[in-house]
Amino acid sequence: MDRYAQLFILGSPRSGTTFLSRLLEQTRYGKPIETHFITKYHKKLPQYGDLSKKSNFNRLMRDILAERPVQQWRLDLDLNDFFDRVSPDYRYGNIVNQLMVYRHGGRDGVSWGDKTPHYIGDAERLFDLFPEARYIYIVRDGRDVALSLLKKEWGPSNTVSCAEYWARQNSHPAVQDRLYRGESVYFLTYEDLLAKPAETIRSLYEFLGESVDPDKLDALIKETQAANSFKWRQTMSPRQIRQFEALAGGVLKRFGYPVISTNPRLRFLEKPLFHIHEKVSKWLFLLKTNLVDGALIRFFGKEPFNK
Template sequence: MATRTRPVFVLGCPRSGTTLLQLMLHAHPRMALPPETRFVLPAYESRLGFGDLRDDGNRAALARWITARPQTRFDELGLDATAVADRIAVGPPTLGSALGVPLRAYAERHGKARWGDKRPAYALHVTEILRLFPDAQFVHLVRDGRDCVASLLGMPWWHRGFHEAVATWAQVMDVTRRCARRLGPDSWHELRFEDLVADPEGRLRALCAYLGEEYDPGMAEPYRLAGTAVPARKTWHRRTHGALDVSRAGSWQLRLTPDQIRLCEAVLGERLLRHGYGLSGAVPPDPAELLRYRKVAALRAAARVKRHTVDRLTRLREPGPVASVPI
C-alpha cells in the first residue's frame, strides 16, 4: 500500500496536544490537515438518512448537509461551498468518497498532495474511520493523563467534571491500545506529547518515516501557521501561537489538588507507567471517591457497547458501500 497517498488521521485524548501536531503536519509541504470539522463522524452515524448514494439526488442532499450547515464547521475550511458540493454530487457514490472531497479540496487549496484530518474523538471511532477510509494511517498522540485531566478542567467547554475527565483518558488509552495491536506499525504510530515538544525534530523525523514522507524543518515551527490554521474563536489554543513550550509537561502537580492526584494515580497508574510516566507515590484515595469514579467509568463503557450495537444493526440496513473509492 503506497503510504504517500494515504489519508492521515490524528487522534488522542482531548487536551493531549493534537492541535499542535496538526499544525506540525500541516507545515509539511505535501500534507494538509484542516481545523477540526464536525461532519465525518456525524455523517457516518446518520448514514441511513442519506439513502442510497447511487441516487444523484441523495448525493446532492448529502453535499448540502456537509457544506451548508454551521454544525459541520465546513465554513472554517475557507472553501467554495458550491464547488465542493458539485464535486460531491458528481463523485463516487459512497459516503467515504463524499466525505473525502472537502478534505481533499482543502489540501488542494493549500497546494498539497496529501490530506488528513484531526479530531480527538476519532480515538474512540477508529473502526468507523477505517470503514470510510480503509487505507487510513493513524497518529496517536499521548500525554500524561494527569496533565490532560488538569487541562480539561480548565476548558470553558468542559462541563462533565473531574471523574469524567479521568475516565475519558483511561478509556482512550484502553481503546487505542487495542487499535495499535490490531493495526500494527504500517497503520498506527504513537508518540508522546512530552517527547514531541522536547525533541521535535527527532520525533517528527520518526513520524515522517512512518508516513513515507521526507522531514521538513518547517514542521518544528508550527506557530508560523497558527494564525491561519487555528480558528480565532479557539482561545484555549493560544499556546500554539508561540514557540514550543516544555513548561506545561508535569504541570498537573500544581494544577490538581492532592485528592485529585490520589484518584488519578490509583485508577490510571498502570496506564501511566506503561507510557513512561512516573507516579508521585500518593496515598490511596477515599473509597467513596473511587466508587464514584467507577460508576462514571462504567457508564462510559456501557455507552460504548451501546454505540457498537447500534452500529452493527445499522450496517445490516446500509443501502450501499460506505468505503471511499480511490480516485
C-alpha cells in the same frame, strides 16, 4: 481512492493534537484540521439510502454542510456539480475525499489531514473508510490533560470525570490492536515530542515519507516548549492526584507514566457525587451552547467553535 492520501491525528482532547498539526503543516498533508462530521455521518448512512440517487446524496450533503465546523469553511458548493464530480464512486469515503479536495481548491489528488480529537473513539470506522491512510496517535500524561480540560467549559468539570474520560479515550481496542501489530499507526507521547523534538520530528516525517531540511527542522524545534509537561506535579492537589490515579492509574502505567499515590482509592460517595456534578455542568453547558451561542451564530455572525 488511491489518488488521495489521508492523515489522521488521534488523541484525546488537550493531548497536543493542535500543536502536532502545526509541526506537520509543511508536509504534503498540510496542517490537519478538525472535520467533526466524518464518523458521525458514517454511523447515519442507513438513514440516507443509496447515495448514487441524487436526492439521497443531496440530503446527506446538506446535513454535512450544516455542521458548525463545516460552516466555518465557507464553501460555495453547487450540489449538482459536486454530485457529478463524485461520480461514479458514491462510497462515503470518496464523498469525504472529494469534499476535502474541494475545500483545498479542487485540485485532484490532494492529500489532507484531520485532527478531530473524538475520532479516537471511532478509530475502527476510520480504519475501514481509509485503510491506506496514515495515523499518528499522541498520548499526554492524563493529569496534565485534566488540568487543561478543567479550564475549558466544554470539558469534564472535575478530576474524577477527567480521569474516566482520559482513560476511556486511551483504551480503545481498535487503536491498541494496531499499535501492538505495528500497522500504519505511529505512536508518540507529548512529553517525548517536547523533550526530544529533533529526533521525534525526524521520525515522524520519515513515517510520513517526507523529508525535512535542517533550517525547517530548527524552526519546528523552536515551537516546542519543554516546560509545558508534567505541570501536574506543581499544580494538582494531593486529593486530585489520588482521585485521578485511583481511576486511571492502570492506563497511566501502560504508557509509562509514574503513579505516585500509594494504593490510591476513591473515598465513600466521591464518585457518585462527582457524577452528579458532571451531569449538572454538562446540562448548563449544552443550554448555553444550543440557545445562547446558537442565537449568536445565527443572528450576529459569531464563528462556530471559535474558542
